[in-house]
Structure formats: C-alpha cells, structure tokens
Amino acid sequence: MKGFDVTVKDVSRAYGSFKALDDVSIEIHKGEFFSLLGPSGCGKTTLLRIIAGFDSPDVGTVLLDGKDILPLPPDRRQVNTVFQNYALFPHLSVYENVAFPLRLKKIQPTKLDTKVREYLHLVQLDAHIDKKPSMLSGGQKQRVAIARALINEPNVLLLDEPLSALDAKLRQNLLVELDHLHDQIGITFIYVTHDQSEALSVSDRIAVMNQGKVLQVGTPYEIYESPATDFVARFIGETNLFPATVLSCNPYKEEYIVSLDIPELGTSIMVTDYDPLQVGQKVSFTIRPEKIKITTDEPRRVGKDINLFSGIVEEPIYSGFQSKYYVSLSNGTVLKIIQQHNNYMDDGPDIAWKDNVFVSWSAEDGYIVEVVDS
Amino acid sequence: MNVKLTTVRERRLGITYSSPMGIWLTVFFMVPLLIIIAYSFLTKGLYGGVEFPITFDAYLQMANPNFMRVLLRTVWVTTLATALTIALALPCGYAMARSKHQTLWLGMVIVPFWTNSLIRIYAWIAILSSEGFLNEMLKALGFIKESLPLIYNQGAVTAVLIYMYIPFAILPLFTTIDKFDFGLLEAARDLGATKPQAIFKVLMPNIRSGIITSVIFTFIPIFGAYTVPLLVGGKDSYMIGNIIVDQVTKTRNWPLASAFSLIITLISTLGVLWMMTSTARERARIKQQPLKDREDTLGPSHNGLTSAGRVS
Numbered sequence: 039m040k041g042f043d044v045t046v047k048d049v050s051r052a053y054g055s056f057k058a059l060d061d062v063s064i065e066i067h068k069g070e071f072f073s074l075l076g077p078s079g080c081g082k083t084t085l086l087r088i089i090a091g092f093d094s095p096d097v098g099t100v101l102l103d104g105k106d107i108l109p110l111p112p113d114r115r116q117v118n119t120v121f122q123n124y125a126l127f128p129h130l131s132v133y134e135n136v137a138f139p140l141r142l143k144k145i146q147p148t149k150l151d152t153k154v155r156e157y158l159h160l161v162q163l164d165a166h167i168d169k170k171p172s173m174l175s176g177g178q179k180q181r182v183a184i185a186r187a188l189i190n191e192p193n194v195l196l197l198d199e200p201l202s203a204l205d206a207k208l209r210q211n212l213l214v215e216l217d218h219l220h221d222q223i224g225i226t227f228i229y230v231t232h233d234q235s236e237a238l239s240v241s242d243r244i245a246v247m248n249q250g251k252v253l254q255v256g257t258p259y260e261i262y263e264s265p266a267t268d269f270v271a272r273f274i275g276e277t278n279l280f281p282a283t284v285l286s287c288n289p290y291k292e293e294y295i296v297s298l299d300i301p302e303l304g305t306s307i308m309v310t311d312y313d314p315l316q317v318g319q320k321v322s323f324t325i326r327p328e329k330i331k332i333t334t335d336e337p338r339r340v341g342k343d344i345n346l347f348s349g350i351v352e353e354p355i356y357s358g359f360q361s362k363y364y365v366s367l368s369n370g371t372v373l374k375i376i377q378q379h380n381n382y383m384d385d386g387p388d389i390a391w392k393d394n395v396f397v398s399w400s401a402e403d404g405y406i407v408e409v410v411d412s
Numbered sequence: 413m414n415v416k417l418t419t420v421r422e423r424r425l426g427i428t429y430s431s432p433m434g435i436w437l438t439v440f441f442m443v444p445l446l447i448i449i450a451y452s453f454l455t456k457g458l459y460g461g462v463e464f465p466i467t468f469d470a471y472l473q474m475a476n477p478n479f480m481r482v483l484l485r486t487v488w489v490t491t492l493a494t495a496l497t498i499a500l501a502l503p504c505g506y507a508m509a510r511s512k513h514q515t516l517w518l519g520m521v522i523v524p525f526w527t528n529s530l531i532r533i534y535a536w537i538a539i540l541s542s543e544g545f546l547n548e549m550l551k552a553l554g555f556i557k558e559s560l561p562l563i564y565n566q567g568a569v570t571a572v573l574i575y576m577y578i579p580f581a582i583l584p585l586f587t588t589i590d591k592f593d594f595g596l597l598e599a600a601r602d603l604g605a606t607k608p609q610a611i612f613k614v615l616m617p618n619i620r621s622g623i624i625t626s627v628i629f630t631f632i633p634i635f636g637a638y639t640v641p642l643l644v645g646g647k648d649s650y651m652i653g654n655i656i657v658d659q660v661t662k663t664r665n666w667p668l669a670s671a672f673s674l675i676i677t678l679i680s681t682l683g684v685l686w687m688m689t690s691t692a693r694e695r696a697r698i699k700q701q702p703l704k705d706r707e708d709t710l711g712p713s714h715n716g717l718t719s720a721g722r723v724s
Contacts, residue, residue, distance in 0.1 A: 092598050112601040125599035129617040138613075139603040190604060 041069045041225035042103035042116065042193035044089060049098030050250075051084055058084040059095065060250035066228060066243075071220050073229045073237040076247035077273070082230045085247075086196050089228065090119045102194065117194040118187035122202060124179040126171040132158070132182050133167045139190045157185040160219070177208050184219070194226040201236065213240055234274045238262065246270050264405060271324045271407055278330075278373050279407075282323040287315045295343075296406065298323055304369040307345040309404040322407040327376040329403040332363060333396050334389060343401040349373070351393045361387050365397055373397060445677065452670035460664040470667035479655065483675075486635060486651040489566065493573040494631045497581045500574065501626060505585030506615075510594070518586070521579045529576065533643050536572050537563065540644065564646040572640050577633055581626035588622025589615075621691050628683045636676045652676060 044066040051059040059081045066072045074082035087093040089100055091112030100108055107115050118139075126135050134141075137154045145153075158164055161181035171179055180200055187195060197216070201209040217240045220227050231237050237244050238258040245255045246269075254266035265271035271279055282298040285306055289295075293310045300307060300323060309323065331337075340346050352372065353364040363375045375397060379387065389395060452470050454462035473479075508517040524532065539545045542559035550556045562568060592615065600610035616623070638653030645651075652672055659669035 090602055092601075111606075112598070113604045113606055117602075119599070119602045121595060121599060123593075123595060125593070125595045127596060127599075127614055127618075129620075138600075138605075142604045142609060142613075186603065 040193070040223070043068045044194055044226065044228065045099075045101040045104075046085065046089070047099045047101070049085070049088065049095040049100065051081075051088065051093065051095045057250045059088075062098070062247075062250070062252050064245055064252060064255060066226060069224050069226055071217070071227045071229065071240055071242045073231060073241040073244045074247060075231055075234060075237040075244050075273075077232055079249075080247040081250040082232075082247050083198060086119070086198055086228065086230050089194070090117055090196055091115050116192050117196055118190050118192040119196040119198060120180070120183050120187045120200045122199045124171070124183045124203075126179055126182055126186075128171055131168050131170055132163060132174070135171065135182055136185045136189055138186065153189060157189045160188070161185045161215075176204050177212060180204065180212060184216075188219075188223065192225065194228060197227060197229045199231055200229075202231070202233070209236070216240065238274070246273065248273070265324065265407055268322050268407055268409070271322070271405075276327050276374055276376075277324045278327065279322055279324045281409075282321050282406075284315045284317050284319045284321060286317060287311075289314070295401065298406075302369075302371045303347070303367065304371070307404070308343055308401040309406060310343075310401050311406050313408075315406070315408075321409050323404060324407055325399055325404045327362065327374040328378070330373065330375045330397050330399045332365065332375045332377055332389060333398075334393060336396050337398060340398070344398050345401065345404075346396060346398040347373070348394065348396050351389060351391055351395055354387065354389060354391055356387060361389070363389065363395075365395060448670045448673050448677075452667050452674055454667050456665045456667050460660075460666060462666050467667075470665075470671040473665075473668050474671055482650050482655055483652060485649075489570060489573070489649075489651065490631055490634045490637075493570050493577075493634050494627060496570070497574045497578050497630045498585075498623065498626055501578055501581035501585050502623075504578075504582050505589050505622075508582070508586045509589040509592070514590075518583075521582050521586075524579065530639065530643075532576070533572060533639060536568075536575070536644060540568055563644055564649075566645070566649050569641050569645040569649045569651075572644050573634050573637060576640060577630040580629040580633070584625035584629060585619070585622045588619040588625075592618055624687050624690055628687050632676075632680045632683055635679060 044064075046062055046064045046066075049059055049062045050057070062081070062085060064085075074085060076082050084093060088095055089102075089107075091107070091110065094108060099106055102116065127138065130138065133154060136157055137150060140150045140153060155164070155167075158167060161184055163178060163181055163185065166174060166178060171182065174182065180203075183200070200216075201212055204212065213236060216227075216229075220240075229237070229241065238261075241258055243255060243257055244261050246253045246261060248269050254261060254270050256264075256266075261270060262274050265274060268279060271277050280300045280302045282300045285297040285299050287294050287296045290310075293312055294314055296309050296311050296315055297306050298309060298321070307323070315321065336348075337344070337346065347367050349365040349367040351363050352366045355362040355364075358379075360376055360378050363377065365373045365375055367373065377387070377389075451462050453466050453468070455465060455467055455469065457463045474483075504521075508514060508521075511517055537544070540563040541547070542561070542563070544562070546562060547556070547559040550560070596614050596618070597610045600614045601607070605613060636653050637651055638657055641649045641651045641654055642657075652675070656669045656672045659665045659672070
C-alpha cells in the first residue's frame with residue numbers, strides 16, 4: 039500500500055460560539071478510500087481544510103505518516119486537494135493548469151511535458167490540452183482538477199465534494215472513475231461528501247459526522263446495517279425509527295430475543311440483538327423499508343419471530359425497479375416500505391392506493407440503536 | 413412580425429436615448445479637438461491666436477532640446493508615479509476586497525474628493541514646506557536640526573501626484589479583485605506555491621484588466637498634470653502641462669500649445685485602445701461557451717483509464 043496514514047487526534051475548532059469540530063479523533067489507514075459523511079455544517083469540510091493546511095485547529099494534532107503536519111504551510115504538506123468548485127486557474131490552459139505544480143518545482147521541460155501528458159491521459163483529457171477551463175464541461179473541469187492534484191504525487195488526496203456540482207448520471211460515472219483511480223494509484227483518498235449513496239458505494243470506511251462530532255466510523259456495511267445512533271440510522275439510507283422500551287431480554291443461542299414496547303406501533307414487537315439489554319431501558323428501534331414485506335393477503339403461517347401489522351396504503355410511489363409505499367397503521371403511524379420488482383409485471387404492481395395490506399418483518403431484520411440513558 | 417417591429421422601435425429608441433451623449437461629445441469634445449488639430453498646423457499670431465498660412469512650424473519647434481528634456485522628464489515622472497501608485501493601490505484594493513467593511517473603506521477612498529484638489533495641494537505645501545508640519549515635527553522630536561528640502565523638487569511632485577491619483581487606481585483594482593475567486597489562491601498554495609508565488613502567478617494574471625484600467629486612469633491624468641508640478645515642484649520639475657500653459661499664456665504660441673496637447677491626446681488614445689483590445693480579448697475568451705456535456709460520459713468501457721499505465 040502506498041500513501042500515508044492520517045491521524046486526527048482530539049481536534050477542536052470553533053468559529054466564535056459555533057463549534058465546527060468538537061473533539062474529533064479519526065485514524066485513516068494507509069491507502070484507504072475514507073469518506074467524511076455528514077450534512078452541511080457538520081464540520082467535514084473544516085476537518086479537510088485543517089488537513090490541507092487552510093485552517094488550523096484550536097486544540098489537537100494532525101499526524102501524517104506519524105509526523106505532526108500542523109506547523110507546515112499548505113505548500114509543504116504532501117497532500118493535495120480536489121476542490122468542490124474545481125478551482126482551475128482561468129487564465130491558464132488545461133495543459134498549464136496541470137503543469138502548474140511542476141513549473142513551481144522548476145522541473146526540466148522534457149520531463150515536465152512527458153509527465154503532464156501522462157496525467158492528462160490518465161484522466162482522458164488528451165483531446166482538450168490547449169483549451170481554457172471556461173471551454174470545458176463540468177465533468178472535464180473536475181478531471182483537470184484531479185490530474186492537477188495528482189501530478190505532485192501526493193501521499194494523500196483530499197476530495198472536497200468533488201462531484202456535487204455535476205448532474206446525477208455524470209456523478210455516477212466520475213465516481214466509478216475515481217474508484218478506478220484509487221485502485222490504480224493506491225494512495226490514501228479522503229473524500230468529503232454529504233451524499234450517503236456516494237459514500238456507501240466507493241468507501242473502504244466512512245466517518246459519519248454531525249454538529250462537529252464523529253458519530254460512527256465503520257465500513258459502509260456496518261454503518262448501514264448497524265448504525266450507532268439515531269442520527270446515523272436516519273442519515274444513511276431510509277429507515278423507520280421509533281423510540282422503544284425494553285420489556286424483556288432472553289438469551290437464545292448466541293443472541294438475545296428482545297421484546298420492545300413501541301408506543302407508536304401500539305404494541306410490542308420482537309427483535310434480536312447481540313448484546314444483553316436491561317428491562318426498562320430506553321432504546322431506538324429501526325427497521326429498513328426494504329426489509330419489510332408487504333402483501334395483500336394475510337400471511338398464512340406467522341412464526342413467533344415475525345412482527346405483523348395491517349394497514350392501508352396511503353401513497354404508492356412506483357419508480358420502475360421498485361415501489362415505495364407509505365402504509366398507515368390503524369393507529370395512524372406511517373411505515374415506509376420498499377418492494378423490489380424482481381419479476382415481469384403485466385398489469386403493474388398488485389398493490390394500489392387505499393388497499394388494505396399486511397406488513398411484516400422478521401425479528402432478525404430489525405435493529406436496536408442503543409440510546410444513552412437520558 | 414411583432415418581434416421585428418419591436419426591434420426596429422427599440423433601435424430607434426436607442427438612438428434617441430443616446431443622442432444627448434452624442435451631442436455632448438460632439439460639441440464639447442470632437443469640435444475642440446478638431447480646433448486644436450487645426451491650430452497646431454497654423455502660424456502663431458503676434459498677440460496670441462493663430463493666423464494662416466498652414467505650416468508644420470509647431471511640430472518643428474517641438475524638436476527643441478529644452479522641450480525634449482521636459483517631454484522625457486514627463487514620461488519618466490509619469491511612469492514612476494504610475495508604477496508607485498499601482499504598487500501601493502494593489503495591496504489596498506486587495507485588503508479592501510477581503511475586508512468585511514468594504515463600504516467603510518470605499519467611503520474613505522472617496523472622501524478626499526469632497527475637498528477641492530487645489531486645497532489639498534496647498535495642504536501638502538503646509539505639510540512639506542521648510543517650516544511645515546513634517547519638518548517641525550522631526551525637529552521637535554530631535555531627529556533633525558536643519559529643515560529637510562521636502563518640497564519644490566521632483567520627489568515632492570511624485571509624492572503629491574501619487575496622493576492625488578491613488579483613488580483612481582484603487583477603485584478599479586478593488587472591483588476586479590472583489591470578483592476574483594480567492595479559492596484559487598488556496599488551490600495554488602495547495603499545489604505547492606508559496607504566498608508570493610500564488611499572488612504573482614495566480615492573482616495578478618487574473619486581475620489583469622483591473623491593473624490595465626488603473627494604469628490608464630493614473631497614467632493619463634498624471635501625464636497631463638499641471639497644478640501639482642506648478643505648486644510643489646521646482647524649476648527642474650516642469651512637465652508638458654506646464655509648457656502648454658506657458659505657451660498659451662506667456663509666449664502666446666498657440667500652435668505649439670496645440671501640438672503638445674495633441675501628444676497628450678495621442679498617448680491617452682493609445683492607452684484607451686490598449687485597454688479596449690485587452691478587455692475585448694478577455695470577453696471573447698469568456699464568451700466561448702462550454703461544450704455540452706456530451707464528452708463527459710465515457711461510454712461503457714473505462715479501458716482508457718485502466719490502461720493508462722501505472723503512475724507512481
């Protein structure tokens with residue numbers, strides 16, 4: 039693995055009374071594709087700017103390959119940044135933009151030329167060498183920015199929402215390209231985004247941030263399936279989230295069968311958990327919409343581990359490969375349910391508006407987000 | 413059809429609206445200019461004024477080494493004063509553009525215009541003269557015993573000229589720098605540029621039009637300066653402006669005065685042309701619309717990317 043590891047230790051940064059970063063510690067491994075994910079204002083960009091050297095923390099340290107980089111100015115750190123608005127130099131051609139870092143280093147002209155062409159080829163811009171940035175499309179501009187940031191051969195590449203200014207289809211393509219680049223070059227990527235699907239699809243690990251704090255660090259799978267807090271559960275993907283109280287907790291094989299009282303569902307439900315819980319403990323319960331089954335007929339055999347409710351479809355949203363239903367239960371609580379359409383449908387989905395339906399999920403598919411006693 | 417009618421009407425309205433300016437420029441600019449051109453080719457009248465026949469005498473008289481010395485001095489003083497003005501105005505404009513209190517700073521740049529320029533020049537005389545504020549203060553503080561020759565020399569002329577014209581340089585620089593994306597400076601630093609490198613390689617080329625405007629706004633009026641060299645300059649600080657006034661009021665050689673005036677006009681015109689061509693070039697560069705996003709998608713294969721070879 040090439041690239042450097044980055045250690046952020048106890049970093050805080052306040053602007054007046056606003057805490058942009060509140061005691062943040064993250065360890066980013068060598069060669070990792072690491073994402074900082076969170077809503078705008080969560081501090082992810084501030085953290086990136088601190089690593090790049092455009093901002094400095096009030097307290098804390100940032101280590102690059104074990105060495106403190108905070109005393110170094112941005113031009114002496116072995117990191118480079120791809121900026122959100124590209125930040126291409128408008129007075130220079132594509133070629134000169136990419137050559138800019140090398141010209142500063144006074145590299146021999148023939149070497150410089152070979153290298154600039156190599157990197158422009160890497161991002162497939164060979165045909166646009168002499169154009170000015172204003173003549174390029176958004177995606178091309180971002181490619182120039184990436185080539186320009188990589189040509190210095192940094193050990194860490196920082197990407198500040200690099201795709202946010204592009205349209206959805208293009209974003210997908212460039213995201214795949216970025217992933218390819220990462221595999222090819224092998225340096226550490228730190229990717230800042232507010233788009234959870236972007237982060238989930240390419241990251242080795244993700245740090246979910248909110249209000250200046252890191253809420254959870256984990257693989258995309260861990261973050262999606264076992265969110266550490268309510269916020270993470272809500273922010274990553276869609277979910278149904280309810281406050282609940284533990285009624286009972288009994289060991290079963292290697293797990294525990296937990297019975298939860300959920301006032302919003304008007305009843306208690308069953309869910310499995312890996313850790314024992316105290317009776318009476320307040321927790322949050324989450325069930326992802328795609329894990330709930332929806333049928334028009336009542337399921338015939340209902341096991342003890344199945345939670346079953348009936349309701350009315352208030353809002354069916356058909357989007358080709360799937361449908362999303364908002365199902366209102368008898369007490370008025372609305373559940374979000376996503377059904378994949380895996381088979382050919384002659385007459386469209388068989389569930390329609392105002393249909394009476396049965397919704398159910400297995401105890402294993404729910405998840406308990408532990409809540410610190412308040 | 414409707415569209416066509418509107419455009420015709422709009423065109424007519426455009427002529428109507430612009431006519432006051434057209435008349436103004438013709439009466440008060442074009443006609444005097446033509447008169448000056450005509451005068452410069454006529455013979456000097458005995459008590460001022462001009463007479464026939466048409467001659468090139470005025471232009472031949474300009475070849476006088478005394479005039480040449482003044483002309484060269486004017487070019488030198490103007491160049492020096494303009495360069496210093498821009499050098500001072502650039503950091504001012506930059507600081508104003510980055511400041512949170514832009515309106516306050518703008519106000520402070522404009523405030524001097526509330527006072528007549530002659531009064532401001534006399535204020536400088538009060539500051540710089542041998543019994544003036546600056547000399548007296550330096551004496552009181554014990555730095556000097558004898559008054560320093562701060563006034564009636566080339567240095568005083570240059571300093572007061574800079575003072576008089578620096579607002580004209582700050583304002584266009586401020587507006588251009590204000591539009592500059594300071595993120596580009598961060599990008600430059602990120603890519604390995606030191607602070608001065610970022611300023612000279614990224615900021616300066618991108619505010620070129622503002623710099624050109626300020627150069628013209630200061631160079632042209634300084635080139636024709638008359639009161640400043642007259643009031644704070646010495647015998648060796650005469651500039652073209654002073655020669656023109658002398659030729660009109662003392663020597664009464666109107667054709668020569670006209671010829672010198674035309675030199676100033678010529679240099680000003682060249683400056684404005686330079687500004688216009690460079691801004692036109694800039695606009696042409698911006699006008700080239702970005703291509704549609706058609707070249708963004710790479711199609712089904714990413715072969716180009718993966719076959720690009722290892723980059724280490």
